[in-house]
Structure formats: structure tokens, C-alpha cells
């Protein structure tokens with residue numbers, strides 16, 4: 001049987017970053033990626049579904065220098081973000097967090113980003129097996145740790161270390177971790193709660209020149225019901241825009257309070273409309289007075305996954321720690337780093353992947369949970385606190401938040417993070433955001449700790 005030092009399940013940003021870091025430190029690292037066909041990539045590769053926006057300080061969190069990102073990965077350099085409520089809107093042109101990148105951020109080509117990370121890993125000596133899924137993993141803890149991976153084609157590989165980077169669907173992660181969850185419980189109880197599962201849907205559309213703003217990303221809040229449910233617009237090159245949304249699965253419209261306040265719902269809706277209907281209504285709401293939407297905003301069929309569209313299940317769970325004593329590190333979406341606001345996860349995936357690969361190669365994986373908390377803990381804490389606070393928000397709350405944020409901006413000198421949290425804070429009154437953030441200190445956002453595993 002083939003034997004390797006580090007086996008990595010999943011070839012997205014977390015997996016490729018783990019492979020590169022491990023190979024750079026001399027380990028024999030192999031990535032197993034099931035392989036997903038996409039219209040915007042030749043041959044099979046990782047899933048690569050993404051709105052693909054990067055904020056300035058996220059580049060530092062990835063532990064890259066801005067000049068290391070290849071030019072062809074960047075599609076559009078951004079000046080700011082606009083947040084739109086039912087009637088209020090606010091534009092922020094500064095994240096307010098120190099960053100080496102000169103600018104607000106950029107929109108990028110996710111498939112090229114993933115291909116770049118893979119090329120870096122291969123240049124460092126990692127190998128890829130693309131096109132066959134990992135079907136099963138069995139861990140043997142007698143005399144250290146070893147993991148036997150079984151692929152869908154029947155091949156078997158043994159690895160000393162295992163990095164789980166199979167994304168938020170966690171098809172492999174769940175089964176591996178269940179080996180170490182005590183008392184007959186399952187990791188599913190923590191990571192797959194039906195109240196925490198979302199769906200993302202996205203379309204690539206060419207916008208008319210006079211409404212295409214290459215420098216602004218936009219988010220609409222309070223237009224569709226559900227916790228962290230919102231549409232967005234991300235400008236790319238050549239007037240192509242990713243119009244997408246995320247929403248929880250299973251919202252019961254009969255239980256939505258003030259349903260008339262949600263602009264993208266119609267009186268006739270008996271259940272939550274599909275993503276494509278919501279997006280059509282969004283474009284009609286914004287541009288329908290001046291344009292024939294289907295005609296003037298055509299789908300760009302050679303982009304995205306298929307026919308100009310893509311869908312992806314995502315998860316809003318909180319992060320878990322890894323059972324490092326078993327030689328296992330969970331990284332990126334699989335560990336729940338894309339926690340609260342789903343469109344922000346590539347940076348934390350890259351960083352956790354790098355740390356997992358590096359520490360596995362050096363035989364110091366026991367450092368992993370502390371290392372990722374040191375590197376990205378503050379970012380996760382901020383996101384989890386914000387998401388907790390806006391639970392139960394209705395359209396009028398979003399308007400009040402954006403009005404407050406806008407007033408703060410008028411007074412000058414505030415960034416995205418401060419303006420939004422202070423806006424939310426003002427609606428909730430007296431320091432709620434700060435209190436929530438304080439309650440999550442010392443890793444309080446972690447939902448399964450290392451000492452809870454039976455290893």
C-alpha cells in the first residue's frame with residue numbers, strides 16, 4: 001500500500017495551502033480532490049464556488065504579501081462596499097483594520113485562485129490526485145497514529161497525518177471525527193444542525209455599462225427573511241457581475257414576522273422562492289424601471305459552474321478544534337471557519353490550511369488548535385459576535401443600522417467593521433456588540449474543544 005506523510009482531503013484553498021506548507025517543510029504530501037467540472041476551468045479541479053471578494057486585511061490574515069497574488073487572479077480592484085437596507089443605504093470605503101494592501105480589497109477569479117494555490121503546492125513538491133473521491137478513512141491509534149484512506153476507485157493509501165479540508169459539506173470529516181466523539185454521540189450534533197444550514201446560489205450576468213460599477217461590492221439586508229440571508233453583487237471584469245445570495249434552508253413563511261416588510265417576497269409566495277426567483281426580483285427592484293432585466297442583464301454562460309450559474313450548500317456553524325493527538329487537523333470550511341457571514345472564508349481557509357500542513361510536517365500538530373486561534377481567533381470572534389447580534393433582525397432594524405452607520409461616517413474617520421458594529425450596537429442599545437464579543441473571548445466561539453474528544 002502507498003504510504004505518505006500527510007494526506008489531505010480536498011483541494012480547495014485550505015487543502016492546497018496545507019499541501020504547500022507541508023511539502024515546503026520536506027513532507028511527502030498528497031491532496032485528494034474528488035474533482036468538479038466548471039465552465040470556467042479546463043479539466044477537473046476543486047469546487048471553487050465563491051463570490052470571490054477579498055478585503056485588504058484578509059491578505060495579511062492569509063499570510064501573503066499583496067504582490068504575491070498573481071495579476072490574472074484579480075478581476076477588479078475595489079474602492080468600497082455598499083450596504084443597502086429596505087430604504088437606507090451606506091457606503092464604506094475603508095475596512096478600518098490595518099492592512100498592507102493599498103485599497104479596500106479586490107474581486108477575484110476563484111478557479112484561478114485555487115489553480116494558483118495548487119501550482120504553488122506542486123512547485124513545493126506536493127502531489128495531487130484529482131477525479132476520485134475519498135470514500136472512507138480508518139484511523140489506527142495503536143503505536144502512534146496512522147490513517148488508511150479508501151478512494152472511490154478502491155485504491156488505499158496510508159498516511160501518518162490527515163488534514164481534513166473537504167469544505168463545509170464535511171462528507172469525510174464527519175465520519176473521521178465520529179471515531180473520536182465519546183458516548184455514542186456524533187459530530188453531526190454539532191456541525192449539521194438543520195437550523196444552521198444555508199444554500200448559496202449565484203449567477204454571472206453582464207450588466208449595462210451605466211450601472212456597472214467595477215469598484216463597489218453591494219449587499220442587500222432585510223430584503224429576504226432568515227438569519228444571515230442576503231443577496232449581493234460582486235463586479236468582475238468585462239462588465240460581468242456575480243449576483244448571488246445566501247439563505248437558510250427550511251424557512252417557514254407562515255412563521256416569518258412582518259413578512260410584508262420583505263421586499264423580495266410576494267403575496268403569492270406559499271414557500272420561500274428559489275434563489276433564481278429572488279435574484280430576478282432583486283434586479284427588477286433595482287433596475288426594472290429603466291431596463292428589460294432578462295434582455296439587458298444576460299447570463300454569461302461560459303462562467304461559473306454551469307450555464308453561468310452555481311449553487312452550493314454552506315454552513316453557519318462555529319469552528320471546532322481538532323483531535324491533534326490522533327494526527328488529525330480539520331481546516332477551513334470543514335472546521336467551521338466560514339462561520340457567520342458566509343462570503344468571508346477563503347482567507348481563514350488558507351491560513352488554517354497553512355498552519356495544519358506546516359505543523360504536521362514538523363511533527364508538532366499538537367500546537368495546531370492554539371496556532372489557529374492565535375492567527376484568526378479575533379476575526380472569527382468578530383464574525384460570530386456580529387452574527388449572534390443580528391439574529392432576529394427585521395427589515396426596519398437593518399434600516400436603523402445603516403442610518404446609524406451613515407451618521408457615524410458623516411462624523412468622519414470610521415471603517416467598515418466599526419461602522420457596522422456600532423450601527424448594530426446602536427439598534428440593540430448599550431454596548432451589546434462589545435458584551436457579546438467579550439463573552440466570546442478566550443476561544444468562547446469554539447463549539448467542540450480538543451479535550452472533548454476521546455483520544
Ligand SMILES: Cc1cc2nc3c(=O)[nH]c(=O)nc-3n(C[C@H](O)[C@H](O)[C@H](O)COP(=O)(O)OP(=O)(O)OC[C@H]3O[C@@H](n4cnc5c(N)ncnc54)[C@H](O)[C@@H]3O)c2cc1C
Nearest residue numbers: 010012014034046047051052053134167332333343345346
Ligand atoms: C456562494 C459563495 C460565496 C462566497 N464568497 C466568498 C467571498 O467572497 N470571499 C471569501 O473569502 N469567501 C467566500 N466564500 C467562502 C469560501 O468559498 C469558503 O470559505 C472556502 O471555499 C473554504 O475553503 P475550503 O478549502 O475549506 O473548502 P472548499 O473550497 O469547499 O473545498 C473543499 C474541497 O473538497 C473537495 N471534496 C469534498 N469532499 C471530498 C471527498 N470525499 N474526496 C475528495 N475531495 C472532496 C471538494 O470538491 C472541494 O473542492 C463563499 C462561499 C460561497 C458558497
